[in-house]
Amino acid sequence: QVQLVESGGGLVQAGGSLTVSCAASGLTFSRYTMGWFRQAPGKEREFVAAISWNYGTRYEEPVKGRFTIARDNAKNTVYLQMNSLKPEDTAVYYCAANGGRAITMAAPLYDYWGQGTQVTVSS
Numbered sequence: 001q002v003q004l005v006e007s008g009g010g011l012v013q014a015g016g017s018l019t020v021s022c023a024a025s026g027l028t029f030s031r032y033t034m035g036w037f038r039q040a041p042g043k044e045r046e047f048v049a050a051i052s053w054n055y056g057t058r059y060e061e062p063v064k065g066r067f068t069i070a071r072d073n074a075k076n077t078v079y080l081q082m083n084s085l086k087p088e089d090t091a092v093y094y095c096a097a098n099g100g101r102a103i104t105m106a107a108p109l110y111d112y113w114g115q116g117t118q119v120t121v122s123s
Contacts, residue, residue, distance in 0.1 A: 002026040002112045004095050009117030017083045020117055022095030024076045027112070033098040034071055034078040037107060038091035038119075045094070047105040049080060058103045062088075085121045092116040 008020040022034070035050035049059045049069040057069055068081040078095055096110035104110075 004112055004114035006095055006114045006117040009119045011120045012085055014121055014123050016085050019081045020093050022078045022114055029076040030073040033103055035096045036080045037094045040091040050103045052103050087121045087123045090121050093119050
């Protein structure tokens with residue numbers, strides 16, 4: 001079955017950097033758009049970034065210029081490098097896989113989800 005396993009979350013000070021990873025199995029990874037979403041306490045899950053099968057990328061406005069999404073098809077892994085972190089970036093970060101050809105920010109259109117990894121940014 002399909003599994004998405006996130007790792008790399010943790011506690012970091014404001015202004016610091018962190019990279020979270022998502023290892024996928026059970027699917028033809030290179031054919032999927034991979035996305036990162038996050039959910040803060042008391043808030044709805046929100047789109048962060050996505051990378052398409054042909055390496056197109058899209059970012060939500062609050063993270064543009066600070067976060068970078070990348071994929072390694074040989075390792076079936078997608079990464080989210082986060083720089084200049086702010087306390088408002090604190091959330092559980094989820095990766096997700098979408099079998100469509102185009103990048104989408106809509107969570108319901110993603111087929112598979114990981115269990116999430118906590119990122120906490122202290123002020």
